[in-house]
Amino acid sequence: ATPMSIMVGVGKGAQHGVLIRDAEALERMEKVDTLVVDKTGTLTEGRPKVVHIEPAPGFDAATLLRKLASVERASEHPLAAAIMADAQARRLQLSPVNDFDSPVGQGVVGSVDGTRVVSGSAKFLKESGINVDAVNAVAEGFRAQAVTVIFVGFDDQVAGFVGVADPIKMNTQEAISVLRSEGIRVVMLTGDGKTTAQAVGRQLGIDDVIADVLPQDKAAVVQRLKAEGRVVAMAGDGVNDAPALAAADVGIAMGTGTDVAMESAGVTLLHGDLMGIVRARRLSQATMRNIR
Ligand code: ADP
Numbered sequence: 001a002t003p004m005s006i007m008v009g010v011g012k013g014a015q016h017g018v019l020i021r022d023a024e025a026l027e028r029m030e031k032v033d034t035l036v037v038d039k040t041g042t043l044t045e046g047r048p049k050v051v052h053i054e055p056a057p058g059f060d061a062a063t064l065l066r067k068l069a070s071v072e073r074a075s076e077h078p079l080a081a082a083i084m085a086d087a088q089a090r091r092l093q094l095s096p097v098n099d100f101d102s103p104v105g106q107g108v109v110g111s112v113d114g115t116r117v118v119s120g121s122a123k124f125l126k127e128s129g130i131n132v133d134a135v136n137a138v139a140e141g142f143r144a145q146a147v148t149v150i151f152v153g154f155d156d157q158v159a160g161f162v163g164v165a166d167p168i169k170m171n172t173q174e175a176i177s178v179l180r181s182e183g184i185r186v187v188m189l190t191g192d193g194k195t196t197a198q199a200v201g202r203q204l205g206i207d208d209v210i211a212d213v214l215p216q217d218k219a220a221v222v223q224r225l226k227a228e229g230r231v232v233a234m235a236g237d238g239v240n241d242a243p244a245l246a247a248a249d250v251g252i253a254m255g256t257g258t259d260v261a262m263e264s265a266g267v268t269l270l271h272g273d274l275m276g277i278v279r280a281r282r283l284s285q286a287t288m289r290n291i292r
């Protein structure tokens with residue numbers, strides 16, 4: 001495209017909250033045939049709330065939440081923020097945490113009042129030597145309702161789980177429908193568990209769901225699709241999405257997300273509104289038509 005037509009396209013995008021950083025992103029957008037999209041904070045609002053607390057037999061909800069929040073206080077994850085908000089609303093007295101660790105995309109672990117508290121995915125608890133069977137059936141019922149389940153272990157026993165819900169953003173449904181009707185293949189890519197991810201996918205008509213993905217593996221999925229000959233746009237908001245945004249033909253960051261994501265992307269959607277992807281495609285088509 002000519003510099004002039006690119007400038008016009010970039011200007012029109014900016015008027016609609018679509019910030020286009022490089023000319024290549026604008027040129028490639030019309031050729032995109034696959035959209036890989038992160039779940040939390042991209043399809044959903046990214047402001048999760050605690051909707052359920054389930055202590056395992058022999059444990060009580062107040063202790064469960066108090067020790068959990070004491071560990072999550074040291075985490076910057078949106079799930080930790082949800083737990084902290086709930087603990088604050090209940091005015092729980094938190095304890096200091098020792099030996100804190102937070103393996104990315106898995107959970108957190110720390111010592112609280114002499115108890116080793118492990119919080120995270122079922123996989124993370126299993127790897128930490130904790131069997132979650134005592135609460136897993138109840139948890140599965142919540143997951144089927146699109147709730148994210150955070151398992152909590154005290155020492156080597158499961159103490160229960162916390163259910164966290166994150167509503168789908170207002171314009172997500174429309175954006176996904178339009179893109180699909182234009183023949184774009186939509187793939188959800190998330191670190192969350194399979195049942196929860198599929199429940200969100202079902203609400204949006206996305207049946208291509210890749211769940212339980214570690215941050216370092218998100219970029220590999222994008223690379224694989226490119227190797228299959230697809231022209232891939234990747235939309236995401238988190239630090240864990242940055243490598244995948246950089247690997248995609250067009251990286252699309254949510255303006256509501258982290259700076260690292262925006263720095264790795266060619267396009268930023270100012271308000272995190274996914275209809276911006278539809279607009280960016282229209283602009284790309286108009287820009288490229290002008291110069292042919
Ligand atoms: P996403 O791809 O949806 O943005 P992440 O890669 O950030 O998800 O996290 C993946 C999973 O790791 C979460 O669904 C959760 O099970 C676990 N996890 C991450 N951080 C925490 C935390 N602070 N507390 C508990 N669990 C966590």
Ligand code: MG
Nearest residue numbers: 038040041238
């Ligand atoms: Mg995210």
